[in-house]
Amino acid sequence: MLEINVNGQIHRVEAEGDTPLLWVLREQLGLTGTKYGCGVAQCGACTVLVDGEAMRSCSMTVEVAAAHRITTIEAIEAHPVGRRVVEAWVAHQAPQCGYCQSGQVMAATALLTATPKPTPEQVREAMTNICRCGTYNAIAAAIGAAAEAG
Amino acid sequence: MRIEDMLPEGRPVNLSRRGMFAAAGAGLFLGLALPARRPAAQGSAAAALRHATKVGVYLRIAPDGVVHLQNPFVEGGQGIDSAIAQIVAEELDADPARFFVACAPAGEDFRVMQGGNARFTGGSFSVRSSFAHFRTLGATARAMLIEAAAARLAVPASVLSTDPGRVLHAATGRALSYGELAEDAAALAPPGNAPLKDPARFRLIGHAQPRLDVRAKSTGNVTYAIDVKVEGMLLAAVLHAPRAGAQPAAVTNESALRALPGVHSVHRLPGAVAVVADTWWRAKKAADQAQVAWAALQGPVMAEDFSPATMLDRLKAAAGTPGNTAEEAGDLRAALAGAARVIEAEYDAPYLAHAQMEPASATARFNADGSLDVWVPNQAPDFFRASAARVAQLEPEKVRIHSPPLGGFFGRHFAYGPANAHPQAILLAKATGRPVKVIWSREEEFARDAYRPLSFATFRAGLDAAGEIVAFQAAGYGEGPISRHFGAARLGNPPVDGSVMEGLTGKPYRFPVKRVEFVPVPHPPGVNLGFWRSVGHSMNDFFFESFLDEIAAAADRDPFALRVGLLAHSERHRTLLQAVADLSGGWRRGPFTAADGTRRARGVAMASPFGSEVATIAEASVQDGEVVVHDLWIAIDPGRAVNPRTIEEQVQSAAAIGLSSALMEAIGFERGEVTTRNFDTYQVLRRDRMPRVHTRIVESGAPMGGVGEPGTPGVPPAVANAVFALTGQRLRSMPFDRTRLSGA
Numbered sequence: 020m021l022e023i024n025v026n027g028q029i030h031r032v033e034a035e036g037d038t039p040l041l042w043v044l045r046e047q048l049g050l051t052g053t054k055y056g057c058g059v060a061q062c063g064a065c066t067v068l069v070d071g072e073a074m075r076s077c078s079m080t081v082e083v084a085a086a087h088r089i090t091t092i093e094a095i096e097a098h099p100v101g102r103r104v105v106e107a108w109v110a111h112q113a114p115q116c117g118y119c120q121s122g123q124v125m126a127a128t129a130l131l132t133a134t135p136k137p138t139p140e141q142v143r144e145a146m147t148n149i150c151r152c153g154t155y156n157a158i159a160a161a162i163g164a165a166a167e168a169g
Numbered sequence: 170m171r172i173e174d175m176l177p178e179g180r181p182v183n184l185s186r187r188g189m190f191a192a193a194g195a196g197l198f199l200g201l202a203l204p205a206r207r208p209a210a211q212g213s214a215a216a217a218l219r220h221a222t223k224v225g226v227y228l229r230i231a232p233d234g235v236v237h238l239q240n241p242f243v244e245g246g247q248g249i250d251s252a253i254a255q256i257v258a259e260e261l262d263a264d265p266a267r268f269f270v271a272c273a274p275a276g277e278d279f280r281v282m283q284g285g286n287a288r289f290t291g292g293s294f295s296v297r298s299s300f301a302h303f304r305t306l307g308a309t310a311r312a313m314l315i316e317a318a319a320a321r322l323a324v325p326a327s328v329l330s331t332d333p334g335r336v337l338h339a340a341t342g343r344a345l346s347y348g349e350l351a352e353d354a355a356a357l358a359p360p361g362n363a364p365l366k367d368p369a370r371f372r373l374i375g376h377a378q379p380r381l382d383v384r385a386k387s388t389g390n391v392t393y394a395i396d397v398k399v400e401g402m403l404l405a406a407v408l409h410a411p412r413a414g415a416q417p418a419a420v421t422n423e424s425a426l427r428a429l430p431g432v433h434s435v436h437r438l439p440g441a442v443a444v445v446a447d448t449w450w451r452a453k454k455a456a457d458q459a460q461v462a463w464a465a466l467q468g469p470v471m472a473e474d475f476s477p478a479t480m481l482d483r484l485k486a487a488a489g490t491p492g493n494t495a496e497e498a499g500d501l502r503a504a505l506a507g508a509a510r511v512i513e514a515e516y517d518a519p520y521l522a523h524a525q526m527e528p529a530s531a532t533a534r535f536n537a538d539g540s541l542d543v544w545v546p547n548q549a550p551d552f553f554r555a556s557a558a559r560v561a562q563l564e565p566e567k568v569r570i571h572s573p574p575l576g577g578f579f580g581r582h583f584a585y586g587p588a589n590a591h592p593q594a595i596l597l598a599k600a601t602g603r604p605v606k607v608i609w610s611r612e613e614e615f616a617r618d619a620y621r622p623l624s625f626a627t628f629r630a631g632l633d634a635a636g637e638i639v640a641f642q643a644a645g646y647g648e649g650p651i652s653r654h655f656g657a658a659r660l661g662n663p664p665v666d667g668s669v670m671e672g673l674t675g676k677p678y679r680f681p682v683k684r685v686e687f688v689p690v691p692h693p694p695g696v697n698l699g700f701w702r703s704v705g706h707s708m709n710d711f712f713f714e715s716f717l718d719e720i721a722a723a724a725d726r727d728p729f730a731l732r733v734g735l736l737a738h739s740e741r742h743r744t745l746l747q748a749v750a751d752l753s754g755g756w757r758r759g760p761f762t763a764a765d766g767t768r769r770a771r772g773v774a775m776a777s778p779f780g781s782e783v784a785t786i787a788e789a790s791v792q793d794g795e796v797v798v799h800d801l802w803i804a805i806d807p808g809r810a811v812n813p814r815t816i817e818e819q820v821q822s823a824a825a826i827g828l829s830s831a832l833m834e835a836i837g838f839e840r841g842e843v844t845t846r847n848f849d850t851y852q853v854l855r856r857d858r859m860p861r862v863h864t865r866i867v868e869s870g871a872p873m874g875g876v877g878e879p880g881t882p883g884v885p886p887a888v889a890n891a892v893f894a895l896t897g898q899r900l901r902s903m904p905f906d907r908t909r910l911s912g913a
Binding site (some may be wrong): 054091095114116153 | 379385449685847859
């Protein structure tokens with residue numbers, strides 16, 4: 020039995036220690052807003068906040084995660100920066116199919132929390148998530164708007 | 170795979186009615202299969218409206234006024250839920266923001282395409298094939314609400330009007346909301362002649378409207394197929410044969426696998442082994458450890474020497490073989506013999522994966538009443554119901570197909586036999602007696618996708634002494650998804666596979682003499698073939714428009730001016746070319762030095778995909794031997810726009826995937842096994858190489874064309890043509906990143 024802190028709540032989960040955080044979130048806590056895309060930290064669909072930093076939950080074990088505060092997309096609107104990011108995402112209509120967007124929103128939230136007014140270079144470095152619908156320009160515009168609003 | 174696998178309920182529809190292409194299978198892709206471009210899926214108005222007054226089937230207005238709409242099309246990012254709501258809301262006179270749209274179940278009532286006989290989401294057909302249907306549906310529902318209000322208010326219907334969401338009696342100022350009237354209205358017989366709005370009075374259609382699903386998609390609140398949860402379900406991970414076609418003869422460590430935590434059972438399936446467990450991760454961990462004896466039990470297995478290079482050699486070996494005529498004008502042999510000079514070129518493009526972000530999954534549940542529920546990402550519920558029924562050995566009526574929003578599709582989710590996960594889910598649910606969800610790992614997804622076929626084309630052009638084109642010949646080689654999944658017998662006479670040929674055919678340029686031909690060369694059965702965003706156009710417009718640039722270079726003509734000259738007969742195309750030139754600040758080929766000091770050039774290309782016309786200009790430079798695309802200017806003429814904002818977004822998206830294919834994508838095989846099995850080896854466009862995309866919509870008033878795919882095919886040739894203008898290097902093979910560029 021492991022205890023993990025997700026969205027401000029302590030959850031007891033029964034899982035092997037090497038189980039990726041992603042699958043504990045999805046299968047044991049029912050938090051399916053965090054997506055499986057590649058399983059090898061390439062695509063970023065599974066991005067969550069770990070002590071406020073964007074991390075790929077497919078490549079972090081639940082054992083390691085247990086020592087940290089985890090924030091998922093389900094709690095994003097309770098995050099002051101996250102709420103702004105979501106509003107900008109809606110205004111700029113960033114999502115198309117939407118599957119990668121939980122991860123994109125989490126990555127943008129981490130970026131703007133650490134760097135409220137990022138340069139285009141900083142946006143490029145932080146936003147490495149893949150979007151197969153090619154919404155990159157809308158995402159960049161939304162990040163710009165969220166930074167403005169901050 | 171049999172042809173019937175692609176037909177609803179496994180039955181061909183009446184073949185005699187509209188000739189050989191009318192079977193629901195091939196007929197689905199009528200617009201792709203015929204060389205001449207027609208306003209596809211716009212049959213006689215009456216036939217197209219067969220289901221348009223079935224208001225009760227499509228619409229339910231709740232007491233709170235929310236309009237619940239059954240959509241025959243599936244939402245996958247293209248905005249179709251919002252588009253259908255917009256069209257219905259226009260005629261119903263309602264607020265589209267108060268619509269709740271879901272993908273409709275399988276069944277006759279939702280076959281709104283091909284004269285009311287077909288249903289699928291693809292070919293950029295959705296809006297154009299159902300525009301009249303949904304306008305009529307909305308107008309019919311409005312008439313019923315007015316009639317219900319007339320009875321309630323005891324006034325003639327003729328003195329009533331509507332404003333969004335309510336019926337008004339102007340004389341007394343009384344108003345009744347649709348929510349209040351819905352129950353009475355639902356009891357009325359739908360009229361057959363409800364008046365449609367004068368398009369001049371449209372307040373929604375033609376105007377930018379927000380999409381309905383954006384907030385849910387920005388907060389993780391959409392349930393995709395992979396997220397579906399069913400009471401009591403087990404989870405399954407699969408391991409496919411390394412070489413397609415092999416079968417699992419035995420799992421030699423089965424008892425060890427069954428002893429792993431959470432594992433329920435181990436199963437041999439057609440071409441795969443499955444582990445069923447209480448969570449997917451536990452199933453996956455066990456499947457990764459499975460020791461399987463693979464054997465050629467039945468049917469062909471991928472040859473051990475198969476690779477894209479061997480397949481390309483096979484296609485190249487067919488070069489010069491006389492092909493089946495797709496388009497012909499004049500005497501090619503004589504025209505070439507009389508030409509002052511003949512130029513020739515060969516082009517190729519690789520196998521591509523759809524690489525949609527949501528990997529394949531399916532959930533199956535057998536119910537106590539003998540019915541079966543299947544949740545599966547799909548672009549065609551009727552086909553999937555037929556397929557599921559065959560696997561389950563049930564009557565189709567006993568099968569319910571649930572079609573959740575798609576985490577991207579781009580052609581991935583048609584019924585492609587072994588590329589679909591639902592047969593596995595059904596077999597496992599049957600074997601375990603429990604509901605089962607199968608999820609394919611990303612590695613299995615890349616290894617068992619139905620790929621855009623590796624492709625090859627040859628060109629010849631004869632020029633006279635003045636550099637005018639006197640003869641043009643193009644040939645496309647291979648096998649497309651139409652041949653593969655609909656059967657060679659459906660290709661017409663002479664047989665021409667539209668999914669191999671479109672983009673070599675259907676070009677707007679006028680040549681005095683031309684011949685375009687199809688040379689069939691099969692791909693191995695172990696390589697599944699699929700429809701990929703813009704299908705044949707995705708490679709052929711690159712081939713054709715690049716070769717047109719080669720002609721311009723040989724004739725010492727500017728490539729933009731050459732195109733204008735070849736389009737003297739078509740004001741629509743010249744207008745579009747001028748529009749894209751204007752959008753880019755005037756045609757300027759370069760090379761030139763940009764403000765940041767880089768040497769750049771521009772290329773132009775045109776495409777005529779899915780009933781729309783597109784002109785594209787790309788601006789590129791070269792850095793470290795690789796092309797850098799800075800800007801794309803895309804002018805699209807879809808005839809007429811329903812939601813300009815969606816069109817701009819779809820052009821962005823289509824351009825991104827087009828550039829991705831141009832620069833970096835390719836499925837690799839070694840020794841018959843797929844080697845590119847995750848995003849580390851199968852590269853797709855990331856934000857660091859995403860250019861600015863500038864879009865202009867030109868409404869020519871021509872019959873409505875498609876929107877989701879047309880932005881794709883112009884991008885690769887516009888980029889290649891820019892690279893040629895900059896470096897003098899002619900790119901004849903995709904992806905371009907394989908070619909080291911010399912720099913400006």
